[in-house]
Structure formats: C-alpha cells, structure tokens
Amino acid sequence: MKNPIWFLLAGSLCALPAQGQTPSGREILDRIDKNMASETRIVQSSMIVHGRRGSRTIESKTWAQGTDRSFTEYLSPARERGTKMLKLEDQLWMYSPSTDRTIQISGHMLRQSVMGSDLSYEDMMENPELADDYEARVSGSETIDGRDCWVVDMTGVVGDLAYPLRKVWVDKSRWVPLKEELFARSGKLLKKIELSDIRQIEGRWFPMRMRFKDVLKTGEGTEFIVDSIAFDVEIPEVTFTKAMLRR
Amino acid sequence: MLALKLAYRNLAGAGLRTWLNVIVLSFSFVFIIWFKGFLEGWNREARRDMIQWEIGGGQFWHEAYDPYDPFTLQDAHGMIPPVFQNEIDQGRLTPMLLAQGTFYPQGRMHSVMLRGIDPDQSILDIPSRLFHEAGESIPVIIGTRMASNHSLDRGDNVTVRWRDVKGAFDAAEAVIVDIFKSNVPGVDAGQMWIPLNRLQTMTGMEGEATLLVIRQNTKIESSHPEWMLKDHRFLLAEIDQIIKTKSMGSSIFYIMLLSLALLAIFDTQVLSIFRRQREIGTDMALGMTRGQVVRLFTVEGTMHAFLAAGLAALYGIPFLYFQAKRGFPMPEGVDDYGLAIAEKIYPVYSAGLVAGTTILVLVAATVVSYLPATKIARMKPTESIKGKIQ
Numbered sequence: 001m002k003n004p005i006w007f008l009l010a011g012s013l014c015a016l017p018a019q020g021q022t023p024s025g026r027e028i029l030d031r032i033d034k035n036m037a038s039e040t041r042i043v044q045s046s047m048i049v050h051g052r053r054g055s056r057t058i059e060s061k062t063w064a065q066g067t068d069r070s071f072t073e074y075l076s077p078a079r080e081r082g083t084k085m086l087k088l089e090d091q092l093w094m095y096s097p098s099t100d101r102t103i104q105i106s107g108h109m110l111r112q113s114v115m116g117s118d119l120s121y122e123d124m125m126e127n128p129e130l131a132d133d134y135e136a137r138v139s140g141s142e143t144i145d146g147r148d149c150w151v152v153d154m155t156g157v158v159g160d161l162a163y164p165l166r167k168v169w170v171d172k173s174r175w176v177p178l179k180e181e182l183f184a185r186s187g188k189l190l191k192k193i194e195l196s197d198i199r200q201i202e203g204r205w206f207p208m209r210m211r212f213k214d215v216l217k218t219g220e221g222t223e224f225i226v227d228s229i230a231f232d233v234e235i236p237e238v239t240f241t242k243a244m245l246r247r
Numbered sequence: 248m249l250a251l252k253l254a255y256r257n258l259a260g261a262g263l264r265t266w267l268n269v270i271v272l273s274f275s276f277v278f279i280i281w282f283k284g285f286l287e288g289w290n291r292e293a294r295r296d297m298i299q300w301e302i303g304g305g306q307f308w309h310e311a312y313d314p315y316d317p318f319t320l321q322d323a324h325g326m327i328p329p330v331f332q333n334e335i336d337q338g339r340l341t342p343m344l345l346a347q348g349t350f351y352p353q354g355r356m357h358s359v360m361l362r363g364i365d366p367d368q369s370i371l372d373i374p375s376r377l378f379h380e381a382g383e384s385i386p387v388i389i390g391t392r393m394a395s396n397h398s399l400d401r402g403d404n405v406t407v408r409w410r411d412v413k414g415a416f417d418a419a420e421a422v423i424v425d426i427f428k429s430n431v432p433g434v435d436a437g438q439m440w441i442p443l444n445r446l447q448t449m450t451g452m453e454g455e456a457t458l459l460v461i462r463q464n465t466k467i468e469s470s471h472p473e474w475m476l477k478d479h480r481f482l483l484a485e486i487d488q489i490i491k492t493k494s495m496g497s498s499i500f501y502i503m504l505l506s507l508a509l510l511a512i513f514d515t516q517v518l519s520i521f522r523r524q525r526e527i528g529t530d531m532a533l534g535m536t537r538g539q540v541v542r543l544f545t546v547e548g549t550m551h552a553f554l555a556a557g558l559a560a561l562y563g564i565p566f567l568y569f570q571a572k573r574g575f576p577m578p579e580g581v582d583d584y585g586l587a588i589a590e591k592i593y594p595v596y597s598a599g600l601v602a603g604t605t606i607l608v609l610v611a612a613t614v615v616s617y618l619p620a621t622k623i624a625r626m627k628p629t630e631s632i633k634g635k636i637q
Contacts, residue, residue, distance in 0.1 A: 112358065160415070162410070162415060163415070184408070184415075186418065186419055190408065190416060218355070219354070
C-alpha cells in the first residue's frame with residue numbers, strides 16, 4: 001500500500017505560513033514538503049476496501065525511497081498474502097505467490113482497480129513533484145472538522161502530469177492537507193482524498209487515516225490506515241530489485 | 248468386367264452384412280465432406296467479415312504499433328504523412344487512432360480501447376456515418392457485445408476517462424449514439440468508436456493516427472518508412488492458423504470414423520476368404536489365376552466404397568445442400584472467445600473437397616480389401632476345394 005501513502009504523501013499538499021496572513025502557494029508547498037516528505041520510509045498499513053458485498057481489509061508493508069522506488073508486500077488476508085509489488089520509476093511489477101509468476105503491469109491492466117479499491121495501478125505510478133510541477137494559489141479559507149484550512153488551487157505547469165488540476169485544503173497550524181480533490185484537464189472532478197487522524201510522528205505531523213474516493217465510481221471509497229510509519233530509515237538497495245519479488 | 252459382375256453378385260448375396268458396411272462408410276463420406284466444408288465456410292466467412300469490419304484491404308501501421316504488446320500502444324501514433332494525404336482524400340485510405348481509456352458504466356470501472364475513425368469513411372463496415380453531434384458529450388458507437396456486457400443502450404450516457412498525449416487524465420461524458428452488430432469481436436468487445444477528429448482533440452494528437460486502413464482491392468503505391476504495410480497474409484494469419492489447427496484436430500475424427508468403416512470391410516474380407524475357400528479352389532481349378540482371384544476379392548471389397556459413395560450421394564447431397572443453404576447455427580457465446588464467428592456457418596463444398604474425399608475413401612477401401620486377399624495367393628487349390636483350413 002505504499003502507493004496510496006505515496007500518493008498521499010507527495011500528492012496532497014499545499015499549505016501556508018503564518019496564521020493571520022495569507023501565505024503564497026509556494027510557501028505552502030514548501031511547508032508541506034518539509035512536514036511530510038522524507039528520503040525513505042517504511043509503512044505498515046491497512047487498506048479497507050468498501051464493496052457492494054461488504055468491506056475487506058488488506059494489510060501490507062511498504063518500503064519506499066523518494067518518489068520513484070517502492071516495494072510492497074501484502075500481509076493479509078490469506079488470499080493476498082505474499083503478493084508483492086515493485087515500482088521502479090514508471091514501471092510496475094507484481095509477483096503472485098499462487099502462480100509463482102512475476103508480471104509487469106501494463107496496458108489496460110494499469111487501469112484496473114488495485115484489489116477492488118478506488119486506486120488503480122495507474123494511480124500508483126504517479127510521481128508528483130508538486131513544488132516543481134504545480135503553480136499554487138491560495139483561493140480562500142475554510143473549516144474542515146473544526147480545523148481552519150487554507151484552500152489552495154494548484155495548476156500544473158508541466159505537461160506530463162496525470163492530474164493537471166488539484167485543490168487542497170491545508171491545516172493552517174499543522175501544515176497537513178486534510179482534503180484534496182484531483183481534477184481532469186477538462187476540470188471534471190476525478191478523485192477525492194480525505195485525510196484525518198493527524199498525529200505527530202518524529203517531530204512532524206502526519207495523517208494516519210486517508211479515504212480515497214474515485215468519484216466516477218459508485219461506492220464508499222477506500223480507506224487507507226497507517227498502522228506504523230518510520231521516516232528516513234536505511235533501506236537496503238536490494239529491496240528495490242525484481243529478485244526480491246520471489247523471495 | 249467379369250470381376251465386377253461377380254463382385255456385385257457376391258456383395259448383393261451377402262445382404263445385410265454388405266449394407267451395414269456400406270452405411271457406415273457412407274457416414275464417413277458425408278461427415279468428412281460436411282465438416283471440411285464447414286471449416287472452409289467458417290474460414291471464408293471469418294476472412295470476409297474481418298476484411299469488411301476490421302482490416303480492409305490491408306493496413307499501414309505506425310512503426311511503434313504492436314497490438315500484442317500493450318507497452319507500445321501509448322507511443323504508437325504519429326502524424327499522418329503527407330504522402331498518404333491524396334489517398335485519404337480519394338477515399339482509398341482511412342486513418343484510425345487508438346487510445347486506451349477507462350469508462351464507468353453504472354459506476355463500475357472498465358478498461359476500453361478508444362478508436363477514432365473518420366465519420367465519412369466507407370472502407371470499413373463500422374457505421375461511422377451515424378456519428379452525430381451530441382453537444383458537449385462525446386458521440387460513441389459500440390458493438391452489441393460491448394452493449395450487452397455493460398448493459399448499455401442507445402442514448403445512454405457514460406463517463407469516459409483517458410490520458411492525453413502527455414499523460415494527463417481527462418474525462419468527459421459520452422453518449423451512445425448507435426449500437427452495431429458485427430461477427431468480429433475485435434471491433435466490438437471492449438471497443439468504443441469515436442469520431443477521429445474528436446479523439447485527436449481529446450488526446451492532443453491532432454493530425455495523428457495509429458494505423459491507416461486500405462480500401463479493399465486497392466493498391467497503394469505510396470509508402471513511408473515509419474508506416475509499415477501489413478497485407479492480408481499478415482493480418483489474417485491468426486484466423487488461418489486457427490482454421491488450420493481446427494482442421495488438423497478434426498482429422499482425428501476422420502481417421503476414427505474411417506477406421507471403423509474400413510475395419511468392417513477388412514473383417515468382411517477376412518470372413519469371406521475363410522468361408523469361401525471351396526469357391527476360391529474351384530475358381531482356380533476352372534482356370535482362374537491366383538491374381539484374378541485376388542483381384543476379384545479386392546474389387547468386391549472396393550465395391551463397398553463405390554456403393555457407399557452412391558448411398559452417401561443419395562442422402563448426403565440433399566443434406567449437404569440444405570446445410571449450405573440454411574447454414575449451421577452456432578451456439579450463443581462462441582464469438583465471445585475472440586474469434587470471428589458468424590451466427591450461422593454456411594459450409595462450402597468444393598469439387599476438390601468432394602473428389603479428394605472420394606479418392607481417399609476409395610483408395611483406403613481398396614487397400615484394406617487387398618490385404619486379406621493376398622492370403623489367397625498362398626492357398627493350394629486342392630486343399631481349398633477340400634475346404635481345409637490353411
């Protein structure tokens with residue numbers, strides 16, 4: 001589940017500077033990056049997929065380095081246990097223990113939902129460099145769950161962004177995004193992300209619970225819960241190799 | 248002539264035994280001709296349908312396009328070379344643009360191939376002329392399989408999401424303006440047809456295409472190093488291979504069926520030679536050579552095949568004619584396997600097929616008739632007359 005996290009981590013940011021005065025978009029991005037980004041991280045998480053026939057929880061552990069490399073191992077349920085995913089820049093491989101095969105996810109498969117969630121493999125491939133890729137503008141101030149937030153509109157300044165438009169609600173005091181909306185080039189809303197259970201971890205504020213919602217799909221969305229997270233820990237280089245998928 | 252007369256009398260005298268052999272052999276005749284005709288009919292229909300609906304008279308592919316490698320698809324597009332523009336203007340070529348996307352019928356997410364086609368084209372049977380303005384929505388034509396699989400109908404709206412040439416997501420509402428029926432799953436299942444200009448604009452690929460379809464029976468002299476000409480031999484190789492495999496597989500049935508019939512003839516021959524030893528001895532005592540006697544018995548056995556051919560003609564011709572006219576209905580759902588299969592297959596019987604099958608059965612019947620008869624050559628006439636087992 002590294003990717004939702006990743007998505008979240010790198011993806012949903014914008015916030016501002018000091019209370020009382022409106023910060024610039026750039027300042028907000030910098031503050032969020034400072035708060036949430038890290039060189040490496042190890043995340044143990046649970047993904048709760050709400051389907052028509054009920055909900056199911058998928059636990060996983062992810063090792064991630066920067067925005068380009070991540071390795072995820074699914075821990076439960078039994079059916080998914082042992083499934084591994086490796087993302088290296090714009091390539092994604094998946095290992096399935098039941099078939100003992102490693103396949104590269106490609107073509108139409110990239111558009112499929114990841115284990116029935118509101119995230120597609122394509123979403124997992126995103127590598128947004130927000131500060132460099134977007135121009136941010138504070139468009140207002142709103143309250144979310146009792147927290148004062150800056151509303152930040154982001155417009156892509158480079159052409160190869162999956163989501164050319166984003167809107168982020170950033171906690172004014174903790175510099176953590178509490179809500180994000182992702183739009184298509186046409187302005188159509190595609191995805192919503194709600195972030196909650198903000199905790200201070202290793203001196204930084206971090207959302208431990210996120211809800212992803214593909215607004216084009218029916219359903220209640222997918223919850224992503226961080227059970228534990230460690231920042232800037234050393235991860236062996238071998239972790240991000242295809243050989244690790246079969247181990 | 249004498250051998251023929253004697254053979255016919257002996258066969259007629261054998262009564263039911265002869266007719267059972269003949270009937271079984273005639274079944275083989277009819278079945279082999281029918282099944283081979285069925286495969287040939289399927290082959291012709293599939294080729295015709297694929298040409299009309301999917302491949303035209305051949306195609307030029309963008310050099311990066313490989314339908315079997317999805318990794319190539321996002322890069323498999325390029326500006327239509329000016330060298331082809333004249334051919335396009337004259338309606339001898341029509342460009343097609345392919346892009347992968349996702350659509351959301353009833354809130355469910357499904358992959359789809361977006362195919363941009365010129366609304367004015369007449370090279371393929373895709374009813375592109377039915378595209379009409381749908382306001383802000385994208386006008387879309389789909390096939391019946393696609394409509395059935397996703398519960399879509401004319402006038403329905405569905406959200407479509409795609410990535411533009413730079414990778415940015417975009418999405419819009421599409422409206423189903425028409426649903427067509429085709430025997431070719433390749434243009435139907437998982438495919439959405441969109442006006443070419445609209446798809447080019449949606450993806451930011453103005454003036455670009457993935458492939459160019461050639462009108463049937465048209466030779467395009469122009470060429471471009473980045474656009475690869477694919478002829479019928481290449482584009483129909485898949486269906487050719489499938490038919491070939493089917494044909495090979497069905498040979499097992501032919502062999503089994505023929506074996507049963509020929510085994511019956513063989514047994515009959517062995518029994519005849521055993522039971523008619525006195526007759527054989529008498530024939531030889533009266534002056535027939537061993538070769539003449541062997542020939543007599545061989546002709547007798549081979550005559551089974553002639554009679555079977557006659558019987559097969561008697562009931563087979565009306566049956567095969569009926570099948571060729573009315574067709575053989577295929578079970579529902581077989582075309583979902585990804586093969587071009589019509590609802591009915593009309594068998595095609597060529598003269599070569601009928602002659603070939605007849606010769607095959609005649610030769611096989613002659614061989615199995617001759618083999619037991621060779622025993623006669625080793626018989627002693629005196630012992631045979633006595634009826635002694637040799």
